[in-house]
Structure formats: structure tokens, C-alpha cells
Amino acid sequence: MAAVTNSSPKGGTTMPMSHARASASPWLTVILLCVGQMMIVLDQNIVNVALPAVQRGLGISSGNLIWVVNAYVIPFGGLLLLAGRLGDLIGRKAVFLTGIVLFSASSVLCGLAAGESVLIASRFLQGIGGAVASACILGMVATVFSGRREQAQAIAAYSFASAGGGAVGPLLGGVLTELLSWHWIFFINAPIGAALVLVGARVLPGQRGEGLGKGTDFLGALLLMAGMTLLVYTVVDAERVGWAAPRTLLLGPLALVSLIGFVVRQATAARPLLPLTYFRSRSLAAANIVQFLMIGGMFGLLFFGTLYLQRVLRYGSLRAGMAFVPIAVVIAAVSLGLSTRLITRFGRRAMLLLGLALVVGAFVMLSFARVDGVYLVDFLPAGLVMGLGFGLAAPAVMGLGMAAVTPAESGIASGLFNTTQQIGGAIGLTVLSAFVSARTDSLTAAGKTETESLAGGYHVAFLAASGFALAALLVGAGLLRGAPSVGMEQQSTASPEHHTPVS
Known part of the structure; x- marks a missing residue:
């Protein structure tokens, strides 16, 4: 593998990355980072299933229950860019490990919380730790390899960790809550975090940052x-x-x-903190817009898909969580295997557009889910198509965006991508919720049963989510320009008119 040299924004260079990680396996580095990402993403989804148990255990009012979620989301979304810049200044390894320590310690505090205020304050600290840790992950993953195929595989693994963590979260939350207690949805982070810190301190590449003297x-x-x-x-x-x-x-x-x-x-x-010159790159700006819209729609699957299963089909929390397992399996298979080969052969842009088209179709399929529906007919087929589409689109859009920045700038670009994801998810879910509330109230006023009204509201949410994905598809088609695929490059270099004499 050829050495990759980081270029500073000023044009200088730092230690070659191959030398920085000489004693570490590149794929072990990717695995550690993806485990950290999955732990953080899991925590964003694992809590939802356990909220009723948390409410009963701590006596939290219905009005304040939402803060168990919001206290995490707010600092997470607000600190990502600053954390990404700190990673560029003092080193991403140090920032990542600091974030994991804070996240794991605050998770223990959440599990030990005996009152509402302690839990909410601990969740706030957990959100800070999550932001600090995750802001640097994509930047580190994207610079582990210099080869295009290996880089695509690494980014695909990161995409699986993000998407798979989101899909597995409801299942794991249901299992831990029903078999142990709600406290364990937080305690489970402690041993994982400890292992990440112990192993990561030894194997993660210790790249030098620009130094705090560079300022921010x-x-x-x-x-x-x-x-x-x-x-x-x-x-x-x-x-x-x-x-x-x-x-x-x-x-x-x-x-x-x-x-x-x-x-x-x-x-x-x-x-x-974020040089506006970054946005002179149409690829970086467009990739973040696509991510914003795509994640805004995907939150509709995890949130309203779970509600459809529980409140319309009457599934319990554990059974509803298990319903998402096939989706996670598809995302894993596509992100870790198929997407890399297809991206290498046809290019990131083509796979992004194909993936988004599949996501649009899947949401339209869900909008026809019946009140007396059957999982194998009304939910699973659409979920599998969704997993295939997202498994293709997620690594492609992140690869397009990260390819637009230098290795020295990848930390802040990583923070920007994560910020876009958080804000897109929050805004998208809120917009979809507004549609659901309006439609449900309208159907209830028209004399429909509660189940019929809820199903009608979820249908509108799925159609609106398909609109988000369609908008992402249009932005990607109009603004993103992918690099030539490896197959095209090989064909080009094989042509006689492109042969270069060897001096």
C-alpha cells in the first residue's frame, strides 16, 4: 500500500500516515472505529423502545419524557463541527478516545440514575461524549487506505455501522428491557467503551494534529x-x-x-471553524444536502415503521424490534460486500442514484400497508427494498463528499456530515410527525377508528418520506458528479491513445 501524506491547509505536510500506523492493522483500525460508531448510533435508537419502562421506573411525567431523548440530541447536533475541528488541531485519535471515555462514563451515570433530573443531565453529558467521539470517526475511516477499492470498503463498513446500528437498536432495546431492565440499555455501553479505549490506545494511528497554536x-x-x-x-x-x-x-x-x-x-x-471555501466544492455541498434529505426520510422508517408494527399490527416491543432484523441483514450484506464492488465498477454517483430510487419505491410501498396487514406482505418486502437502497446510497454519498476534501481537512468534513445527519433526522422526523398528527386528527374527526386513523397518518408519513428521498435523488442527479469508475479508468488506460511512454 502506498504511503499517504497529509497536507495541511497551509500547504505543509505532516507524518506519512503509513508510518503513523506502522504497528497497527488498517482493518483493525476500521473495525474499532466502526464499533465506536455503532455504539453511538445504537444509543440513539435503543432508548425509544425502553421509554415506557423508564417512565414507570423514575416516575417521569409525559411532558418531560421527551427530554430523555432531546437532552442527547441537542448537544450531539450542536457540538459536532467544533469537535471535528478539535480533531484536526490536536489529533483525531485523542479526540475520539476522549469522547468514548465521556460517553461510556455518562452511560453508567444514566444507568444509575434514580431520578428524572439526574437521568436528563447524564443524557446531556452522553450527547457531548457522542458528538466528540463521532465527529472524527468518518475522517479517520476515510484516510486509513489510499487505494480506491479499500477506501470504498472502509466507508461501506462505516455506513453499515451507522445504518445497522440504527436498525438493530430497537431489537436490542427490547431484549435488554424485557430480559433485564431499562438500566442495561445504558450499562451495555461501559464494557464496549472500555474495550475501545484499551485497544484503541494501542492500535489507532497517532497522527499529529496541526496544533492548538493554529487556533480556531x-x-x-x-x-x-x-x-x-x-x-x-x-x-x-x-x-x-x-x-x-x-x-x-x-x-x-x-x-x-x-x-x-x-x-x-x-x-x-x-x-x-468552517471555511466557506469548502462549499466551493459542489460535490461536498451537494453530498451534504443529499444526506440531509435522505436521513430525514430514513428516520420515518425507524420511527413510524416501529409505530405501525406496535400500534396498528399490535406487536410487542421485542417482536417489533425483531421485525427490523432482516433489514439490518440486508444493509450489512449490501454495505460490506455488494456496494463496494458496484461502486468500484460503476462509480459512486450511479450507485447513489440507484439506491435513492429504491428508497423512494420502498416508502411508496409502505404507504399501502393495510390496517389488518401481515408482516410478510405489508412490511417486510418494503423493508428489504429499503435496506438494499440505503445500503447502496449511504456509502456512495459519503464517499462523494469525502473525496472532495484533502486528508488534512477530513476531520471537519466528517463533523459536517454528522451534523447534517443529526439535523436532517431531527427536522425530517418533526415534519413527518406534523403530517401524521394532521392526518390522524382529520380521519378521527371523520369517524374512523383509532387504528384506521393511525394507519392513515403513517401512510402520509411514508409518502412524505418518499418525497424527501425523491428530492435527494434530484439534487444528486443535478449537482453531483462522480469520479470515473475503476472499470472506466482501466478501459481508458488500456486504449492506445492514452499510452504514455516510459522514460
Whole structure:
């Protein structure tokens, strides 16, 4: 494998990456990072199934129960970019391991919580740890290999860890809650985190960062943190208090003012947190838009798909979680095997568009799920198509975006991708929830039964999610330009007119 040399934004160079990891297996590095990513993603989904048990155990009111989720999402979405920049400055390995330590320790605090306020505060710390750890993961994964095929395989493994973790979360949450207790949905992170830190300290490549002396835009970070926090809070809170509520009308504009201030600051700061020159790359900007829209729709599968199984088909939490296992298997098979070969042969853009088209079709299929439906007919076929589509699209869009930045810039690009994912998921889920509420209320007023009204609401959510995926498809088709596939490159270099004499 050829050595990869990191180039600093100023044009200098740092230690060759092959030398930095001389004593470590590249694939062991990828596996460790993917385990960390899966643990963090699992925690975002594992809690939902256990919320009723948490509520009963701690006596949390229905109004405050939402903060068990929100207290994690808000700092997670707001800190990703700053954490990514810190990874570039002081080294991604140090930032990743620090995040894992904080995430694991706060998970233990969550499991030990004996009251509502302690659990919510611990979840806030857990969100910070998750942001710090995950902000650097994609940047490290994308720079492990220099070869295009190996890099595609590594990014596919990361995509599986993200998507598979999301799909397995409900199942694992149901198993732990029913067989042990809700406390174990948090305790399970401790041994995994400890193993990651012990092994990662020895095998992860110790790349040197630019140094804190290079500085970063802390005022910009403050504006971004405030804007993201307010935006996520406003979006997740609006579903409960209403979009026309005074709090929403106050905090929404404040969030926009903070984010606009951040953009202005990035255009004028000497050392911006997120240089606006990044967005001169059409591929990076478009890839993040596609990710925003795609994840906004995919949250509809995990959330409303689970509700359809539980509230319409009357599945228990464990059975509903098991229903997602085939989807996780398909995502694993596609992300870790098929997608790499197809991307290598046909290129990332083609696989992205094919994957998004399959996601659109799957959501349309789900919109026809019946009130008296059968899993093998009404849910599983659409879920398998969804797994195939997402397994193709996720590694392709991340590969297109990461290919647009240098290795030295991949940390902040990784943080940007994760921020896009969190905000896209929060906004997408809230928009879908608004559609569900409006349609369900309308059907109830028209005299439909509760089950019929709920099913009708979920149908609208699935159709709206297909709209998100279709918009992502259109953006990808119009703005993204993929690199030539390996097959095309080989064909090109084999042509006589492209032969270069050897000097």
C-alpha cells in the first residue's frame, strides 16, 4: 500500500500516515472505529423502545419524557463541527478516545440514575461524549487506505455501522428491557467503551494534529453551538407546543440569527471553524444536502415503521424490534460486500442514484400497508427494498463528499456530515410527525377508528418520506458528479491513445 501524506491547509505536510500506523492493522483500525460508531448510533435508537419502562421506573411525567431523548440530541447536533475541528488541531485519535471515555462514563451515570433530573443531565453529558467521539470517526475511516477499492470498503463498513446500528437498536432495546431492565440499555455501553479505549490506545494511528497554536474560531463555535442548539430544541419542541406557540416563534428566529451570524463570522474570521471555501466544492455541498434529505426520510422508517408494527399490527416491543432484523441483514450484506464492488465498477454517483430510487419505491410501498396487514406482505418486502437502497446510497454519498476534501481537512468534513445527519433526522422526523398528527386528527374527526386513523397518518408519513428521498435523488442527479469508475479508468488506460511512454 502506498504511503499517504497529509497536507495541511497551509500547504505543509505532516507524518506519512503509513508510518503513523506502522504497528497497527488498517482493518483493525476500521473495525474499532466502526464499533465506536455503532455504539453511538445504537444509543440513539435503543432508548425509544425502553421509554415506557423508564417512565414507570423514575416516575417521569409525559411532558418531560421527551427530554430523555432531546437532552442527547441537542448537544450531539450542536457540538459536532467544533469537535471535528478539535480533531484536526490536536489529533483525531485523542479526540475520539476522549469522547468514548465521556460517553461510556455518562452511560453508567444514566444507568444509575434514580431520578428524572439526574437521568436528563447524564443524557446531556452522553450527547457531548457522542458528538466528540463521532465527529472524527468518518475522517479517520476515510484516510486509513489510499487505494480506491479499500477506501470504498472502509466507508461501506462505516455506513453499515451507522445504518445497522440504527436498525438493530430497537431489537436490542427490547431484549435488554424485557430480559433485564431499562438500566442495561445504558450499562451495555461501559464494557464496549472500555474495550475501545484499551485497544484503541494501542492500535489507532497517532497522527499529529496541526496544533492548538493554529487556533480556531471560538466565537464562530459559540454562534454555531447556540444556533444549532436553538434550532434542534425548537424543532423537537415545536411538535409538543405547536409551531405557532410563542416559544417557537421566539426561539426559531433566534436560531436563524445565530446561524446567519455564524456564516458571516466564517466569511470574516482569520481562522474560521468552517471555511466557506469548502462549499466551493459542489460535490461536498451537494453530498451534504443529499444526506440531509435522505436521513430525514430514513428516520420515518425507524420511527413510524416501529409505530405501525406496535400500534396498528399490535406487536410487542421485542417482536417489533425483531421485525427490523432482516433489514439490518440486508444493509450489512449490501454495505460490506455488494456496494463496494458496484461502486468500484460503476462509480459512486450511479450507485447513489440507484439506491435513492429504491428508497423512494420502498416508502411508496409502505404507504399501502393495510390496517389488518401481515408482516410478510405489508412490511417486510418494503423493508428489504429499503435496506438494499440505503445500503447502496449511504456509502456512495459519503464517499462523494469525502473525496472532495484533502486528508488534512477530513476531520471537519466528517463533523459536517454528522451534523447534517443529526439535523436532517431531527427536522425530517418533526415534519413527518406534523403530517401524521394532521392526518390522524382529520380521519378521527371523520369517524374512523383509532387504528384506521393511525394507519392513515403513517401512510402520509411514508409518502412524505418518499418525497424527501425523491428530492435527494434530484439534487444528486443535478449537482453531483462522480469520479470515473475503476472499470472506466482501466478501459481508458488500456486504449492506445492514452499510452504514455516510459522514460
